[in-house]
Amino acid sequence: MSVEQEKTNENNDDIIVIKDLNKWYGEFHVLKDINLRVKKGEKIVICGPSGSGKSTMTRCINRLEEFQRGSLTVNGVEMIEDVKNIEAIRREVGMVFQHFNLFPHLTILENLTLGPIWVQKKPKKEAEATAMKYLERVKIPDQANKFPGQLSGGQQQRVAIARSLCMNPEIMLFDEPTSALDPEMIKEVLDVMIELANEGMTMLCVTHEMGFAKKVADRVIFMDAGEIVEQNTPEEIFNNPQTDRLQLFLSQILDH
Amino acid sequence: MKEFKPLPDQPAPNDTVGPIHWVKDNFFSSAMNTIATLLILALLATVVPPLVDWLLISANWSGTTQDACTKDGACWVFVIAWSKQFFYGSYPTEELWRINLCVLMLIGVIASSQLLNKDWRNKFSIPAFLLLPFVCILILDGSWIGLEYVSTDYWGGFALNVLLAAASIIVAFPLSFVWALGRRSEMPFIKSVSILLIEFFRGVPVLALFFMGSVMLPLFFPEGTNVDKLVRVWIVLTLFMAGYMAEVFRGGFQAVPTGQYEAADSLGLSYWQKTLLIILPQVIKVSMPNILATFVMLFKNTTFLLIIGIFEVLSTTQTALTNSNWLGGHSTEGYLFVAIVFWICCYSMSRISASIERKLDTSHKN
Amino acid sequence: MSEKPQVKSSPSFFNNPRNRSIIYQLLLLFGLGYFFYSIISNTLANMEARGIQSGYDFLFNTAGFDILMSLIPYDATNTYGRTFIVGLLNTVLVSIIGIILSTIVGFIMGVAHFSHNLLIRKLATAYVETFRNIPLLLQIFFWYFAVLAALPSARQSMSLGEVIFLNVRGLYFPGLTPEGGASVVYAAIAAAIIGIFVLKRWAKKRQDDTGQQFPVLWVSLGMLFGLPLLALIVMGFPFAWDIPYLKGFNFRGGVTVIPELMALALALTVYTGAFIAEAVRAGIQAVPHGQTEAARSIGLKEGKIMKLIIVPQAMRVIVPLLNSEYQSLVKNSTLATAIGYPDLFTVFVGTTLNQTGQAIEIVFMTMAVYFVVNMTISFLMNRLNSSVALTER
Ligand SMILES: Nc1ncnc2c1ncn2[C@@H]1O[C@H](COP(=O)(O)OP(=O)(O)OP(=O)(O)O)[C@@H](O)[C@H]1O
């Protein structure tokens, strides 16, 4: 079945559909019966204690990790063991990492144009114009010809966001984008993310920035021990936790 | 409020864990891998059995002459008959205890550095290690300490390789440290002389240095001076080693954080106090893996001395192979034996170096 | 204010850092001066006492000895100067062979370390750990005295299709003698090489302008082999095969690789290859896994990730290490002396020095050669380094 055919099969507005997803690292059961539906344009914040499987679940969505059981459909394309499918999905999904992962041997501009030139096969001029547009949106157009090592952490993370945006993704995944940053840089990155959210991007964001969650999230997902324990609107999650586990978690992070 | 009970862990699906999956994952994960696995297995199946047969099963172990080698496997009799020569050269038999004593002392010093605590290691093991080669030279020579004099013409075999390598690195240590300091110096003349020295001894083939030592060095001394051949070799090896180690130390200096220099300055220490007390220990620590690697190179290169006629182990082997009683073509056995001896020494040193490197790596992260 | 501790207005002469530094440097200068003075005067005295000539006139004297192998015409009536050239060319030959082969072996073994196949991984580790921990000279002897010396005699040669022969005297393979029209083939080779450069620039420009990619590698390979092949066919193969044949106790014709060269090249390849494999492994390991993940997440294919992300970053680590390995290889090629391969060392520092006794001049010339060769390698590798380090693709 070709990619195009599969796309038309699903005709609801859920852009990500995860059904009974299970994943093991060797004998270790990391993700247990994960079920999740994400609507187009929805903003989801994922939180939970360390080691609960937040990163692993997020990384399954663009197939940086494989899973053993269950199914995952992204933008109508089902994830199967097929290079073409994986490529199709990765084209729809952008990802921002905790440690930025910029390419140190390329300039900022080259970091941004790499995907458009080699994946989308755009002419260089056009790719550079798009790149500059996104650099302006993350407010660092003047750094275009520097190398990543010459930028501050906050600037690097904004470049990483712009790099993903250059590929015109439908969905953006963020894995603790601010936790490697100094406090004053966190705000500049969050501002960019809030702006992105306001423009209607579908976002899945692993973060412990509760202020951000309250401001933009449509839904907060709380994970522990490889399961989704609770999911609800930010108000409900923060003010009216349903389980003892979430209450304990909230008391711990609010203690700071 | 609900109590959260985690779902029970389920066993992983059968096709992703267990020995069968492990075999599949490691040997047959793709068509290419399957082909590679089969090819390698076929290769091993054709090579290993005859090899084992030759090395062990139909090898000749007992006897004293070539005629004892009747089976068509390896003639280890050759190695056994010559083993004294391989290890001790032609050092007089009744004096061999001296070499054994030196080996024992070496083992003792190495063991002490592992067993003693840090304090005693600094007080005993390190000075002992630094003095050992000189003590051994005195013992082996004998004339200075009232033993029978054994001329260096009789020194040889693997013991000589070890002795020369050890004696060279110990003199090269302070020398290379001074060169490395010189290279960092702000005094232009001192700096350029140091660079020239370092680059010269690193850039010239060590064989050319040996030739310099044997054909040119005699010309440099006043007429009539006769410098022992081994001493000349020792000088050359030391300078060669010093060139390489100076570069290792330079890397070590760069790895010491600048804060350390500033801290030392703020204590009001003089240049030499600062360098010897604060910087040197740290430089040695971070350079240790590379020092060992350089030593392994030096140790392997002691075999090159065969070319200028020093009776180190490889040249003893060549002598044994051309001995008229042993002309049956035992070169494979001979070389294999020497190779194994070197391999054990060099491989263990490279393991030690790797483990120090790992330790350094983690201590830096903390 | 008046209670400020008394500061000496003029520190003692020796405590002034500037003066100190001048004194140290003068001391070193005098020390070195004395050292060289005594060496030179001793040397001159010794040379006079032993009746050793000095100067470079000997280079124009007749050598009077034969050399086992020479890339240029040479016989015993030629000069010592020519022995220098013969030796130099032989050194360059074995170095180039060694560098090319050890690079191939090293890269294969270094990449094999990351194979999904456990057997391949173990094999690569075993190779590296075995051969870099055994002295090179021992390996040369092993290949020369134990392996190559055990090959069959000329009459019982091993052969490949009766055109390539291997025996105790060496490896023989067919040579090509150009006939009329061969120049067309040479021209085709040159055209293919130029064409590849043009193609590369054109493809890059086209991609910049339109975004379309072009399979440069495959088309280049096609051109490199296709054009000369076409020329060969059109010209009706303008070469004559010079196939080695057995005459008496030895082979005639074709190209001969003497066992000394084979043993030396083999040992240098295997030994240096182990070090290069380590360098390659270190280079690849130096690229964090996050780089691959980031590249995957923007949708690059695995091959492109290798080409655009991993290789450029790994090369920054590998190239400086390669530089020093290549230099070691050239220096180690002097071990040729031990088995009599006529490299610069064997011919010049060996025989020529023995016959003329002019140690100073000969050792000086030889060292100068190794310096120049190594500088050249360094220069080329630095060029390569700056090109892999900074260009995008
Ligand atoms: N490559 C791996 N191999 C084996 N176990 C792994 C691997 N990666 C993660 N794990 C384990 O899987 C579990 C979930 O990891 P994951 O990184 O998803 O947690 P997380 O919720 O993102 O935690 P954190 O907040 O610390 O980032 C952890 O217990 C971790 O130890």
Ligand SMILES: [Mg+2]
């Ligand atoms: Mg995580």
